[in-house]
């Protein structure tokens with residue numbers, strides 16, 4: 165049991181293996197937030213302040229008590245219009261034009277297992293792995309009812325949250341904001357970490373003190389975006405990988421989002437996470453219910469490493485689904501950086517033959533195989549094979565690839581349309597645009613209206629036809645632009661504000677349908693690399709192409725940022741040619757291998773262009789990934805250095821029983837007359853003896869963790885680090 169309620173005091177306690185979450189419905193029916201942190205085992209109300217603060221008003225029920233103010237108390241779900249002047253989670257406009265939501269406690273429900281959310285991705289768990297708490301709040305002045313849902317996975321130290329809003333009245337109510345998470349942290353000093361970037365430079369970590377006032381990371385692009393990721397970390401100023409307090413939140417959503425933080429007048433922190441309100445205006449009609457996306461929360465009192473382990477595990481085992489969730493991923497070769505649009509069947513077969521010869525499992529045919537698609541100006545939407553390039557069709561090509569002992573995968577960009585396409589000529593109204601305005605083009609393309617069921621039906625049929633026409637084992641689902649010009653003929657003028665969220669609901673519905681219809685196909689997400697790298701997409705695709713930057717050095721930083729919340733198996737990573745196509749940098753093939761193996765591994769170059777020596781290395785790399793893959797994907801992942809500030813990037817995989825250890829990394833530069841750097845390992849058995857395969861020597865676990873091990877002597881730049889340790893028996 166993880167949920168405890170004291171009916172007398174109104175105290176709700178959620179207790180997991182190492183954490184505790186508390187809230188309390190008080191005598192006014194206000195649901196106050198009391199605590200999220202380490203286990204305390206007692207009512208934490210004693211820590212609350214009731215100061216009489218000027219200009220912080222008091223609810224009427226409090227009479228002349230000037231110390232009871234919604235503007236100063238920590239609240240479980242803060243709403244607008246009730247005298248709380250901090251950032252709020254929800255705002256509504258009632259039929260009389262008033263805007264207050266005065267939520268008061270009505271009741272609760274507890275159930276076994278984890279709740280699901282209709283039409284949205286959500287963490288799932290067996291009945292005996294999770295519990296659900298629902299707290300029902302009712303607006304004091306309307307028939308709006310808000311249910312706060314908590315899913316508890318006690319063993320994983322995970323609590324999920326989402327909100328369900330019901331209109332039990334007779335008039336519609338317009339919601340202009342409905343966040344998934346409101347978390348007040350009244351005590352302590354906190355810094356925040358978020359992950360920003362751009363195309364080919366995703367999830368760069370930034371850690372900052374909180375300023376008085378408001379700060380945010382967000383996206384209004386219609387996607388979760390390269391620019392900011394829908395994840396956030398709050399940590400104590402002394403928090404490191406292995407010590408200190410931290411709270412993480414992951415929004416399971418692939419559209420525009422907002423993570424907002426405020427340090428208020430009393431040095432208290434409020435965190436709000438949810439759909440971006442700038443692009444949200446939802447009419448809740450009588451008897452209707454609105455469900456927000458889910459937020460996954462975790463707390464660690466022992467640093468960020470434990471927090472990351474919680475998130476990596478819950479996402480790998482309770483978000484990702486399907487046949488490939490825990491199974492080995494095929495080593496693939498993708499032709500994009502090898503050929504771009506310039507290919508025909510012969511060229512592809514040559515690439516395939518060489519790849520098969522070296523042990524690759526699957527060939528993925530990327531952009532350019534369909535319609536009139538010789539460059540990025542045309543063809544999107546026409547999902548039928550381009551016979552000029554692939555003469556005998558996909559079925560024959562797939563058979564030939566299969567004949568070489570490999571599987572066959574295919575690229576799609578289903579949500580897009582080129583103006584120069586048969587689809588656009590037949591259905592210009594399917595592209596998102598405002599009737600009185602020319603649309604914004606990006607990569608020359610327009611976006612299909614995913615709120616339109618006819619569009620979804622067309623895409624479902626088109627992709628199904630292709631998948632049924634050939635033996636296709638993998639789909640790369642790409643999405644190569646940000647969205648604007650929000651307008652759809654499917655909604656009346658007054659409801660156009662619902663379109664951005666309805667787009668995501670439409671996308672999820674289509675993905676659900678397709679992944680159910682083709683359960684044996686491995687779906688990989690992509691959006692110009694990692695522009696939609698989020699837990700929402702991972703519910704449908706167990707891996708996502710991490711970045712269009714395949715440069716090994718840049719990848720150490722991108723993958724470092726990605727690792728704070730997402731599992732290694734979710735990270736699509738390939739070895740590409742040098743000089744790198746994004747940076748012109750030259751890195752050794754072994755260095756490219758260690759970075760690409762910290763993910764779902766593959767190649768993205770024409771292997772025919774390699775020297776015999778390099779080909780031999782490729783052969784060995786594939787054998788190595790087959791051996792180490794289970795440890796890499798199932799093991800615990802440790803960040804042993806910070807590549808943003810250190811002279812090297814080093815990371816470690818440790819098997820759950822601690823007997824197998826793989827240390828990988830890159831030493832960025834060699835300095836003359838320099839000493840060898842050392843690195844401390846983590847997560848080992850202190851008493852055990854570990855043999856290092858590379859030199860045959862034996863080291864004690866406690867020595868490797870307390871003293872460390874010397875990194876190899878480097879020569880040249882971007883030197884790979886590879887150390888395998890196994891416990892001596």
Ligand code: GLA
Nearest residue numbers: 500530531690691692693712
């Ligand atoms: C995006 C993807 C690439 C490739 C191209 C094809 O940029 O991230 O991997 O598929 O599209 O156009």
